[in-house]
Amino acid sequence: MPDQPPRGVALITGATAGLGAAFAARLAAERWDLTLVARDAERLSASAAELRARHGVRVSVLPADLATESGTAAVEDRLRDATEPVELLVNNAGIGLNKAFHGSTLDDELRILRLNVEAVMRLTFAVLPQMTERRSGGVINVSSVSGYGVTAPGSTYTATKAYVINFSESIAQSVRRYGVRVLALCPGFVRTEFHQRAGIPTAGSPGWIWLDAGTVAAKALADLRKGRYVSVPSVRYKIAASALRHTPHGLVRRFSEAGNRFVGRGAR
Structure with missing residues (x-):
């Protein structure tokens, strides 16, 4: 309710779409004040x-491209x-x-490293000193079940x-x-703009592989509060993660080379 005090400030990167927007909506409903980060200033303002x-919460915006030095520094x-x-x-x-x-470009490969790896490390490094000093705070780093293999x-x-x-x-x-508390969120396929932006086709993929972004965000927040280190939403993706972690690498390679759609490259 509007008369409840805010729970604190949450900063969300990639906040205008998909999981970022779902986290923003969930946290605002829980009475968090927000700082939203994304490249598109117009979408941020909206x-x-x-x-x-x-x-009825306070929301500030910070337009920034985290694949650039200036954006990450801001x-x-x-x-x-x-x-x-x-x-x-x-x-x-x-x-x-x-x-x-082998068919990519160096610029594209550096961009994915800067955004998916370097920015995650640098922003976590920037926020932890204050959190450890006051002995409270949390970090959620969005990874993927595909990171297990x-x-x-x-x-x-x-x-x-x-x-991650x-x-x-x-x-x-x-x-x-x-x-x-620090948590790695490892979902599978989530209905967001991620696949479209990456040019990954999803037509014909079975409906059961898809997760709802709002549900994923809620599960991640619940797992963070429980003190868990990793959150894998849904039983089917817990099974997938376990299989990737414990199946002999040779078998995993055979499945991946055959284009196994269940844990394929589109998994968020």
């Missing part, structure tokens, strides 16, 4: 206005601002490439998501003693 009108500065500390960071921004490494031959997307999983689990263990 999203912020809608959230303010619907939930968000780092906001996270280090002690006058309005960020209590929850959601590193959601990310991209995929619908091309094999080489599910797309020739693609570096799964490698970037493997980094391992990075998040490691940092979570080191900051837990300070009352700070």
Whole structure:
């Protein structure tokens, strides 16, 4: 309700669409004030206005391209601002490439590394000192169930998501003693703009593989509050993650080379 005090400030990257928008809507409904980060200033302003009108929370916007040095630095500065500390960071921004490494360009490969890996590391690094000092706070890093195995031959997307999983689990263990929680969110296929932007076709894919973005965001927040290090929404993707982790690599390679659609390259 509007008369309830805010729970703190949450900063969300990639906040205007898909999982980012779902996190923003969920957190605003829970009475969080928000800082929304994305490249498109116009979409940011529209999203912020809608959230303010619907939930009565404060929403600020920060247009930034996290694949650039200036964009990442701007968000780092906001996270280090002690006058309005960020209590929850959601590193959601990310991209995929619908091309094999040998057919890609160096610029595209550097962009996916900067956005999916470097920005996640740098923003987490920027926010943790204040969180550990005040002994509260949380970070959600959006990875993918595909980070558990080489599910797309020739693609570096799964490698970037493997980094996010391992990075998040490691940092979570080191900051837990300070009352700070870090979570890797590992969904599968989520109905967002991600696949369209990456040029990944989804026509003909079975309906049962898709997850709802709002449900995924709610599950991630619940798992963060429980102190879990990893959140894999839905039983079917828990099974997929377990299979990727424990199946001999030779068999995983055979399935991936055959284009196994269940854990294919479009998994978010």
